[in-house]
Amino acid sequence: MKNLFLSLLLVSVLFMTSSLEVQGRKWKGEGTTPNLESIVIGRCYDYIRILNPAVGEKNCSEIWEAFKNAFVNKDPCSILPKDYELFINLSLHTIPPNKSLFWENNQLLVNSFAARGRRYMSVGDTLFGFFADFLNWCGQPNSTGLDYESCPTTEECENNAVESFWRMASSTYAQHSSGEIHVLLNGSAVGGAYPEPGFFADYEIPNLQKDKISQIVIWVVDDIKGPDIDSCGTHTVERLENRLKALGYDITCTDNYKSVMFLLCLDYPDDSKCTLSSSAAAAQRGPMSSERGGSWNKLTFLSFVGFLFRFALVY
Amino acid sequence: DKDCLKIWESLKDAFIYKDPCNITSEDYQPLMELASHPIPCNKSLFWSKTSDLAHRYTKSNQNFLTLEDTLLGYMADRVSWCGDPSAPGINYESCPKRSECESNPSSVFWKTASKMFAEAACGVVQVILNGSIEAGAFRSSSIFGSVEIFNLNPAKVSAVHVWLMHDIGGPRSESCSGHSIKRMKSILEERNIMITCEDNYRPVQLLQCVRNPDHIDCRLCTNTT
Numbered sequence: 001m002k003n004l005f006l007s008l009l010l011v012s013v014l015f016m017t018s019s020l021e022v023q024g025r026k027w028k029g030e031g032t033t034p035n036l037e038s039i040v041i042g043r044c045y046d047y048i049r050i051l052n053p054a055v056g057e058k059n060c061s062e063i064w065e066a067f068k069n070a071f072v073n074k075d076p077c078s079i080l081p082k083d084y085e086l087f088i089n090l091s092l093h094t095i096p097p098n099k100s101l102f103w104e105n106n107q108l109l110v111n112s113f114a115a116r117g118r119r120y121m122s123v124g125d126t127l128f129g130f131f132a133d134f135l136n137w138c139g140q141p142n143s144t145g146l147d148y149e150s151c152p153t154t155e156e157c158e159n160n161a162v163e164s165f166w167r168m169a170s171s172t173y174a175q176h177s178s179g180e181i182h183v184l185l186n187g188s189a190v191g192g193a194y195p196e197p198g199f200f201a202d203y204e205i206p207n208l209q210k211d212k213i214s215q216i217v218i219w220v221v222d223d224i225k226g227p228d229i230d231s232c233g234t235h236t237v238e239r240l241e242n243r244l245k246a247l248g249y250d251i252t253c254t255d256n257y258k259s260v261m262f263l264l265c266l267d268y269p270d271d272s273k274c275t276l277s278s279s280a281a282a283a284q285r286g287p288m289s290s291e292r293g294g295s296w297n298k299l300t301f302l303s304f305v306g307f308l309f310r311f312a313l314v315y
Numbered sequence: 316d317k318d319c320l321k322i323w324e325s326l327k328d329a330f331i332y333k334d335p336c337n338i339t340s341e342d343y344q345p346l347m348e349l350a351s352h353p354i355p356c357n358k359s360l361f362w363s364k365t366s367d368l369a370h371r372y373t374k375s376n377q378n379f380l381t382l383e384d385t386l387l388g389y390m391a392d393r394v395s396w397c398g399d400p401s402a403p404g405i406n407y408e409s410c411p412k413r414s415e416c417e418s419n420p421s422s423v424f425w426k427t428a429s430k431m432f433a434e435a436a437c438g439v440v441q442v443i444l445n446g447s448i449e450a451g452a453f454r455s456s457s458i459f460g461s462v463e464i465f466n467l468n469p470a471k472v473s474a475v476h477v478w479l480m481h482d483i484g485g486p487r488s489e490s491c492s493g494h495s496i497k498r499m500k501s502i503l504e505e506r507n508i509m510i511t512c513e514d515n516y517r518p519v520q521l522l523q524c525v526r527n528p529d530h531i532d533c534r535l536c537t538n539t540t
Contacts, residue, residue, distance in 0.1 A: 038319070050393050112375045113525075258528040258535070262521045266375050269517045275536040276520070 027076075027150040032137045034148065040064055040131050044091075047127050052117060055093035055127055063090045067131070070161070072139040076147065077157035081168035088172050091128040095121055097179030104193070104200050105186040106221075112263055113184070120182065123173040132169070137161055170199045174207035181208070182217045184260065185237065188226030192236030205243070215250045219257040224268040231255045317386065322349050326390075329420070332404040335397040336416035338423045340430075347431055350387045354380060356438030363452075363459040364445040365480060371522055372443070379441060382432040391428070395421055429458050433466035440467065443478045443519060444496075447485035451495035464502060474509040478516035483527040490514050 033039065044060035070083040101120035103110040110122050117125035124133045138151035138161045152160045183200065185193035195201065220237055222228050230237050232253035244251050265274035325346040330338060360379040362369035373379050382388040397410035397420045411419040442459065444452040454460045467475070477496065481487050489495060491512035503510045524533035 035319075112371075115371070258533075259525050261535075262524040262528065262533070263375065265521045266372075266518050269521060272536070274521065276517070276524070276532070277534045277536045278532050 025150040026147070027138075027152040028156055029151045029153040030136050031148040031150050032146040033135045036135065036137055036146065037064060037068075039135065040067065043131055044127070047130050051130070052093075052125075052127070058091065058127065063087060063131070066090050070165075071137070072144050072146065073141065074139055075141050076138040076152055076161060077159055079159055079161045079164045081164045081171065084165055084168040088128060088168060091131065092172065092176070093127055095126065095173070095176045095178070099179075100173070100177035100181050102174075102181065102183040102200050102204055103185070104183075104195055104198055105189040106184060109221075109260070109263065110184055113260055123169055126169075126173060129169055129173065132165060166199065167203050170203040171207045174204040175209060177208065178212035180215050180217060181213055182219065185218065185220045185230070185240075187220040187222040187228060187230045187237075187255070189229065193220050193230035194236040194240040196236070196239075205247075208249075210248060213249065215252065216244055218251060218253040219260060220253065220255050221257060221260045221264065222255075224264050224271050224273055317350065317352075322346065322390070325349050326396075327405075329424075330396060330398040330405075332400055333398045334400060335406065335411050335419055338418050338420045340423060340427045343424060343427045347387070347427065350390070351431060351435070352386055354385065354432075354435045354437070357440075358438075359432070359436035359440040361433075361440065361442040361459055361463055362444075363442070363454070363457045364448055365443040368480065368519060368522065369443045372519055375522065376518070382428060385432065387428050388432070391424060397421070426458065426462055429462050430466045433463040434468060436467055437471040439474045439476060440472055441476045441478060443480060443516075445482075446479045446487060446489045446493075446514070447482040449488055452479055452489045452493065453495040453499040460499075464499070465506075467506070467508060469507045472508055474511065475503055477510065477512040478519055479512060479514050480519055480523070481515060483520075483523045483530050483532050 041060050041064050044058065044063055048055055048058050048060070066087040066089075067084070070087055071079045099117075099119075099121040101110060101114055101122045103122065107124075111124065114120040114122045114125055123129040136151060138147050139145070140147050151162070154160065154163050187193050189195070218232065218237070218240065220231055229235075232255050233241070237253065241251060241253060261273070265271065268274055329342040329346055333342070358378060358380050360369060360373060360381050362381060369381055370383060373381050373384050383392045395410055397406050398404055399406045410421065413419065413422050446452050450456075464475075477491070477499070479489070479491055479496070481490075491514050496512055500510050524530070527533055
């Protein structure tokens with residue numbers, strides 16, 4: 001009887017502690033990234049000095065202040081994209097024509113494929129995108145401090161600091177894109193390759209400048225082991241193609257664009273989709289190893305015989 | 316947990332106000348100690364004359380780490396520094412090249428860091444070498460050939476896997492049966508470390524094909540539309 005009472009007491013104490021913790025955390029999302037200020041200022045200098053010095057001189061401290069002022073000392077559910085206007089003005093730079101790369105549901109792949117702006121410049125390869133990529137932040141009312149404990153998710157409120165930032169960044173990125181535009185979609189994504197609602201659908205397409213764009217190139221790539229849910233001319237991709245054509249754009253669409261396939265193949269080199277016709281022959285030769293002493297020794301012997309032969313010829 | 320400000324101070328102290336032609340490994344010891352961290356076994360990836368390829372590979376495949384993917388290497392990559400005895404102690408205008416003096420802050424840093432990276436390696440280690448250069452895939456003049464290979468610890472490292480890559484469409488100056496690989500083999504076997512070698516290791520070759528998708532060496536067996 002006493003044991004039962006003690007166990008019940010223990011369980012209720014644990015329950016109370018955990019619910020107290022939940023009450024302590026205001027929001028459901030992760031808190032602000034620790035050392036946020038140092039990280040973003042460092043990234044700013046990394047970008048202007050090393051990654052893309054072509055953007056010229058920027059005042060990284062000023063950019064940080066403008067960024068911070070967009071969301072500190074406010075209700076974290078009342079942040080709007082235009083609150084980042086000054087930040088964008090200070091960090092904006094030209095996006096080279098033909099280098100824009102839009103995407104949905106394949107961020108890590110796009111990062112690899114864009115090669116840090118050398119091949120393509122995705123939004124994460126611009127100064128304003130690089131500044132905040134993969135980071136989290138929010139403020140609180142009546143305090144200039146950042147909330148490191150928790151931040152609202154988009155489900156809790158749409159007008160949060162991070163969501164509004166990316167809406168502003170995406171719109172800006174689309175507005176300043178020109179020439180041949182590329183968009184990389186995931187043909188294995190649940191719900192379709194072209195999600196609606198989505199950043200590309202709602203913030204990027206509406207902000208493309210038609211008179212500056214020569215063509216829109218769509219790539220739909222399936223995961224190597226993934227299902228072929230969507231392709232060019234079907235379902236959501238068809239909807240995208242129709243929308244862009246109706247807007248007057250010249251478009252092309254390719255399934256499983258080879259360059260991107262090779263990148264996906266890194267993790268599945270033996271999959272049938274990834275077999276190179278040249279390496280099918282090479283596989284027969286096989287790797288050389290010191291365990292197979294035979295091939296090394298034969299070679300040494302032959303070299304020695306060759307040497308002796310040449311020596312004999314000379315003398 | 317690392318104290319980044321302290322790490323910066325120890326880097327600065329290694330070279331500030333010093334003659335930039337007289338830097339030693341000892342100058343970097345405090346930094347090495349503060350910034351070093353253990354490397355999981357079987358994950359060390361060395362490289363020589365294949366920087367772009369090796370780093371693209373580790374970026375796409377988190378199973379391997381080059382020196383430049385460790386904290387120390389990541390901090391210092393693509394950055395240069397040197398001091399000067401006169402104020403302000405840091406020279407933002409110019410720094411000595413290796414040809415001007417060998418014991419310059421940058422060269423000594425990378426030599427010291429490479430030695431540490433090699434010493435920390437355990438299990439099976441990988442190295443991506445370039446079979447398309449004339450001077451040979453394994454060269455004694457490189458950091459790999461002069462520092463790293465000699466600082467692998469035979470008590471910890473069981474084998475070295477060589478991935479010998481040819482540029483797509485590039486010359487096949489050397490392959491696994493070549494002279495410099497044989498030399499590398501004898502160095503390692505003398506140190507009791509096994510070596511294997513593979514020409515054009517497929518995953519890395521796939522990465523090369525990203526840049527040359529239409530080259531004949533990059534034809535896929537299945538015809539994907």
